[in-house]
Amino acid sequence: MAGKFFRVVALLMILTSSLSFAAKNKKNKYSIKTSDGGVIAEGRLKQKQLKVPEQPVADNSSLESVPAEEAADSSSLASEPAPAETVVEAEDHKESRYEISAIEEPSAGLNYYITKDENNQYSFIQKLSWNKINDIKNYRITIERSTDAGWVPVLEKDLTENRIEVSLEAGQYRFQVSVINLFDQLEKSSSWRNFEVLKALQPKIETLQTDSMYLSSKKADGIFTLNGSNLNEHTIFTMEKKDVEPPKILRGKVLSLSPDGNSAQVQFDISEMQEGKYEIYAQNPGGLSVISKTLHIKNKKDKKWRLTVGGGYSFALALEKNQLTKYTQKQAFPLTGTAKIAIIPLWTKFGDFGFSAIGNYSFMIPTNSRAYKLTGNLATALGCLTYQKYVLPKKLLIDVHAGAGMASIFGLSFENKSTGQKSPALNSVGLAFGGGLGLQYHFAKHLYVEAAADYVYCKFQDMSFGMIYPSASFGGRF
Helix, strand or coil, X not given: CHHHHHHHHHHHHHHHXXXXXXXXXXXXXXXXXXXXXXXXXXXXXXXXXXXXXXXXXXXXXXXXXXXXXXXXXXXXXXXXXXXXXXXXXXXXXXXXXXXXXXXXXXXXXXXXXXXXXXXXXXXXXXXXXXXXXXXXXXXXEEEEEEECCEEEEEEEEEECCCEEEECCCCEEEEEEEEEECCCCCEEEECCCEEEEECCCCCCEEXXXXXXXXXXXCCCCCCEEEEEEECCCCCCEXXXXXXXXXXXXXXXXXXXXXXXXXXXXXXXXXXXXXXXXXXXXXXXXXXXXXXXXXXXXXXXXXXXXXXXEEEEEEEEEEECCCCHHHHHHXXXXXXXXXXXXXXXXXXEEXXXXXXXXXXXXXXXXXXXXXXXXXXXXXXXXXXXXXXXXXXXXXXXXXXXXXXXXXXXXXXXXXXXXXXXCCECCCEEEEEEEEEEEEEEEECCCCCEEEEEEEEEEEEECCCCEEEEEEEEEEEXXXX
C-alpha cells in the first residue's frame, strides 16, 4: 500500500515539472517580423536575466540657455534610463537600450563656439550631442525654430555619429533625435529639447563711473556703472585681481541694464575685495570679452589735499631794454633765488586744482660806469591759481600757474664817482602780474625736482618792465 502511494506522488511531480518547463519555453519564444507580418527569424531565448548598463544622465549645463526649472524637466530626451544594475526580463531589454539623453560635448566643455568670417562678423556654431547607441543603422536629428506661426522645421539629417555642429541664426530652437534600426525602420524618437542661439556680439567697456573705491567709506557698496556697447542679459561681468596667486576673481551681479545695451550697473561683493589693483571684464556668450580700465581698491581715502614746498636757483632776464637795464646797464641778474609753495585741495580726473605762491629775489651786482656806481635789489611775489596733472602716474607732473602780486626795488643807491657822494637808498613798491609752467619729477615718495620758467611784469609809478625767471628747484611733497 505504501509503495503504491509513493508511485502516485512521483507521477504528480513529473507531470508538474513538465507543465512548468513547457510554459517557460513558450514564454521565451521570440520572432523577428517585417512590417507586412512575414517572419524573418524565430527561436527561443535561454532562461536568464539580462543586466542593463546605466545610461548617461543628461547634464543640464550642456545647454546653458535653458533655465534651471525647465532643464530639470527636459534633461532626458526620452524616458529616464534604468538605474545601474537594474534587472529586467528579456522582452523589456529592447525598450531600454534605445533611451536617448543629451550630453555635453566632452572634448570642448561648452556646447557652442564662435567663428569669424572674412567680413569680421561673428557667428555661433551650436554643438548638439547625445549618448551613443550600438547596433543601429543611424540617428535622425530634426531641428525646428520657434516663429509667430509656431515651430518651423529648419533641418532634418541622418547621422552615424551621436553629435552634430550647426550654424544657426539667433533665435529659439528645439531638436529631437530618432533611432533608425538595422532594418531601416524608425525605432524610437526622443522628446523635444529646447535651446537658444544667441547673437554673437563683441562687448565694449569705454568708461567706468569711478576708477577707485575705498573699503572704509560708508558709501562703499561695490556698485559700479560701466558704459560701453553690446552689454546684455547674457553678459558675464568679473572683477579680477591678478597680482596674487591664484588670481582672485569676483563675479558681478547685474542690477540694471540700459535698453540700448550701452550701460550696465553691476554690483560685486565688497566683503570679498582686498586692497589693490583690479580689472573688470565683460564677456558675452561664446567667449567674446573685453577688459575695462584699471580699478583701484583702497582701505581708506588718501588725504584730500596735497602740499608742496620747494626752492632753488634762478636768474632774472630782462626781455628788452628798459629803464631798469638803462640804470644797471645789465639785462641778466644771475644772483637770483626762487621759492614756491603750493596747496592742491581739488582732485579730478581732468587734473588737480589749487593755489600757489611764488617769489623771486635778485641781487643787482654793482654797476660801474664812468659817472656812478649803482647797487640794489629786486623782489617779486605772486599769488597764483594752479593747475597740476600727472603725465606719468605718481612720477611726472606738469604745473601751470598764473596770478598777480607785488614787485619791489629796495636799497637802490647811486654813488657819484667824481665826488664820492652817495644818494639815499630808494625803496619802491609796485604791482606784478605773471605766470609760468613747471615740470616736476617725483623721484621719491615725498621728494621732487622741478624745472620751470616764469614771466613777471612789474609796474612801478615811474617805470615798468618785464622779466623772465628760468629756475631749477628741489622740494618736498607732504
